[in-house]
Amino acid sequence: MNRSTRSPATRSMRYLGQTLSRTAAKRAVAGRGRYTDDVVLARMLHAAFLRSPYAHARILGLKVEAARQQPGVALVLTGADLKALCTGPWIGTLSTFAGMKSAPQYAMAVERACWAGEPVAMVVARTRAEAEDAVEAIGIEWQELPAVVDKHAALAPGAPVIHAELGDNLAFRRSIDTGEVDAHFAAADLIVEESFEFGRHTAVSLEPRSLLAHYDPTTGKLSITTSSQCPHMIQRVFAATLGLPDHNVQIIAPDVGGSFGLKIHSYGDELATAAAAIELGRPVKFIADRLESFVSDIHARENWVKARIAVKRSGEIVGFDLDVLSAAGAYSQYPRTSVFEANQVLNITGGPYRHKHYRARASVVYLNKPPSSQYRAVGHPIGNAVAEHLVDQAADRLGIDPIEMRRRNLIADDAYPVVGASGIILKDLSHQRCLDVLVERMRYAELRQEQAELRQQGIQRGIGIAAFIKGTAPGPMGYYGSGGAPISLQDACVIRLEPNGGIICAVGVTEQGQGTDTIMAQIAASALGVPIDAVRVISGDTDAVPYGGGTFGSRGAAIGGEAVYQAARDLRAEILTIAGALLQAEPASLDIVDGIVVDSGGSRRLALAEIGRICHFQQGELPNDLEPCLSHSRRFRLLDDPYIFTNGIHAAHVEVDVDTGFVSLIKHWVVEDCGRVINPQLADEQVRGGCVQGIGGALYEHLIYDRSGQLVNGTLADYLVPMAVEMPDIDVAHVETPSSLSMLGAKGVGESGTGAAPAAVMNAINDALRPFQARVSSQPITPERILSALGKI
C-alpha cells in the first residue's frame, strides 16, 4: 500500500519547512545544559574501574582486600562478584544472521580478559579520586595469553583462538551472488581492481559515556540517568540482566553530549554501576574518562576490502565484485551485534547504479580489541569509498569525465521502485536531479578549468565526486527485534490537550542535539493547527514517554515524526468533534488555525483553551454522549520495507602538497534527498556535521594498535579529530522526494554526510595525484600514505 496517498491537505502545515531555533540551544549557551554528570543526588558515590592492561590474559589471582580498606571505599566488585549479581552473560548474536556465533560476555571479565581496557574490577567510593586511588590498591596477577590483533591473520591455520568454544575466530560470513559474475566480468571491456584498508575509529562524543544509578530497596525501583540514545532498550537489557521487572526500571536520558551510535549499546561498566547501586542502596555514578573511553567505547570501521568493477567501453557499469574482511572486537556487541558494518557494506556498495551483476562476500572476525559495533553511517563510508573509487578509476581509464560516468550509470529518477543488485528495495530516489543540482552549485566546469590552470603553476588540486544511497529508518523486517534483540523498530507518540490549550507531546525517539524535540513540535503544531509555542515535547524518560526504539539509524523524523503526525491528527479530529458538539456544527466544516477552531468561513469560533477548560474542569457543559479523551497515542513502523533509502551526491575540492603529503580541504558540496525537509537549518547542520565526522575518518582518525594489542594513541592529543582550522565550508542543498512509505514523507538525514564524505575526499585526493600516476585507497589518508603513493618515501 502506498501510505502517502493518505496525506492530508497542506493548508495547516505552516511550520513544516520552517527554520525554527531550538529551545535546548538557549539552555546550552547559558551554561544551563544538564548532562548526566551534572546531576547530583544525596549520598551519591562514584565508581572507577580496573581495566585489563593486556589484550588477552588469564586472571590468576585477584586481591581486593587492601582496596576495600582504602579511605572512602564503599564497595569493591570483581568480575566474579558481579556475575553472581546478574542473571547471565550477554551473547551478541541475532537469529537473523544465520550461522553467526559469539562467546558469552560478562559485564566484567571473570577468568580471562579479552581486550586491553576490558573492565576487570570496580571500586565505589565517596569521590572518583578516592575510587581511582583504591583501584591502584587492587592486586592482580596475570598470565598473558597470545593475542589476535591482525584481522588478516585471525583465520590463519594455527592462529590463537580467542574463544575456544567457538572453534575459530570467525563471527559471521555472508555472501550475495547474482550469478555468473565471473562470466559477465570476462565479457566486459575493462576490469579495475583495488584493495582498500579502513582504519579502526571510535565515536569520540565530547561527553563521555555517563551513568548515574539509584535503587530504592523499599519500592524495588531502579532509576538510571544516563547519556543514552535508546532508553527503552537500556531499560530492558538492564532489567533482564539484573533480574528486575522492566516496569520498575526507569531510564532518563537528560541532555546527551553527542552520541553518534556510541550510545545505543550496552556496556559492562555501566551495568556494573547499576548493580553496585542495588547492592548499596545508594546512588552510584560512573563517568568514563577520555582515556578509558578510547579502550571501552565501541569501535568501528576496521575493514579490508578487495574489489573489482567491470565496465563496458561506453562507461556502462557491468558489475561489482568484492571481498570484505571486517574486524570485530573480542565479543560481538550485545544486543546489536558486531556484524552490521560488513552487512551494510554488502547491501549498499554500488547502490546508486544500474548494474545487474553483483557478488559480495564478507567475513567478520574476532580480535583482541574492544568490541566493534554500529557507529554513524554503519558500513556506508566503506561501501561508498570502495565503489566510488572504482567508478572514478574506471572512468579515468576510459577517458570519461567522472560526472559523465555517473550520469551514464545512475538509476533514473523515473525508474522507482527498483530492486538494487544487492537485493535492496529502492523507492522515491533522485540521483539524476541531485547530480544536476550539484554540477550547477559547484560550478563544475569552471573548477575543472581552474584546476588545469593551477596545474601549470605546480599547484595540485583535485575534485572528487561521490554518489550515495543511505539506508535510514529501519523497519522490523529482518532487523534487530526479529532477530531476538529487545529493540523496538516502531516508535510512538502520546499527545494530549491540556486545560489551557497547551499540547504535551511525549515521544519515544530521543534528542542528542540534532533537534528532534524541535521538529516534533513543528510536526505536532502543524498537524494540529496550533502555535508552536503551545507545544512542549517530552523525550528521554521511560516513565513519561510511550515505548519506542529511541534514536538510531536516522529514524527520528521518519519513524518518530510520523507517529507524532498521526497522533496529532487523531487529537485534532477529537477536538473538532468536541467543538462540533459545543458549536452545533458539523466537525467536517471546522478547522483549527493558530489554536482556535474556525468555521468554513474562517470565523474564529472557539479557542482550544476553552475546549480544554470545559473538558477538564466543566464536563457538565458537555452532552452526556461525549466523553473527552484528549490524549491520543500512535505507533508507526515500516511494513515490508527494511529501510527508507535516501540518496545524494557529494563533491570535495582539495589541494595536495606533493612535497609534504598534506591535504587542504578547500570546499565541500552535498546535494541530498531526505524527503520532506521539516526544518531546513537543522537538516543542513546534520549534513555538515556528518560530513566533518566522515572527513575525520578519511584523513585523520585511526586507533593504532601494536602487535601485542595495545592501543598506542589513546589520548585526544594522539587520536586526531577534525578541528575548526582544517575543515572547509560545506554547501548543502536538498532535493525533496517525499517517502511514499509514510504520510509525512520524511526520510533520515543524520548520516548522509558521514556516509559519503570519505569517498568524495579520497576521490578528490586521487584526482589531484593523477598527473603523478599515484593513488591512495586506504584510510585515513595520511601525509605518509600520500608520499608513499608518490614514491617519495
Place this chain on the structure above:
Amino acid sequence: MSGEERLMISLTVNGESVSRLVPVRQHLVDFLRLELGLTGAHLGCEHGVCGACSLRVDGVLVRGCLMLAVQADGAHVVTIEGLDASGEIADLQQAFVERNALQCGFCTPGMLMTAADLVRAGVPRTRAEIRAHLAGNFCRCTGYQAIVDAVSATLNKRLSEGGGHV
C-alpha cells in the same frame, strides 16, 4: 601520594568571593563543578586538548582542567554562568542560537568562552582567522561552519556598531 592533603583557598568566581578547603590535587573545573555547582564548564578530555573546560582566569582564557584549584587562590575566575549573567556575550549567544551553532551543546560553554576572547578584542577577522582561533575547541557535532558563521556575524556587528570592546 596523599590524596587527603587540603589547602584553604580564597578566590572570586563570577564576582562572588569564595573560600574553600580543597584537595591539593583537585583541578579547577572539578572545584567549580563539585564544590560550587557551576556545571557549565565541561570535562571532555582532562588533558587540555578539547577545550570544553575553557575558563577566564584573571582575564586570560585557560584550560580549567590543566589548572589546579589551589593555583586559582586569589584569582578572578569567570565561567560561562558569569558571562551569561553579565550580558557580555548576549549577542554571541543569540547568534549561536539563531545560526544553530551547536547541537549537543557540550562544547558550547568552552566554545563561547574562546569566541568571547576573540569578539571582545574588536579586531576584524577573516573566516580563516576565526577558524584558527577556535582550533583548540573540539566540536563533534556541527562541523564548525555554523560556529564560524555565528562568531563572524557577531564580530562584524560589533565592529560596525563601533568597536568590539565591552
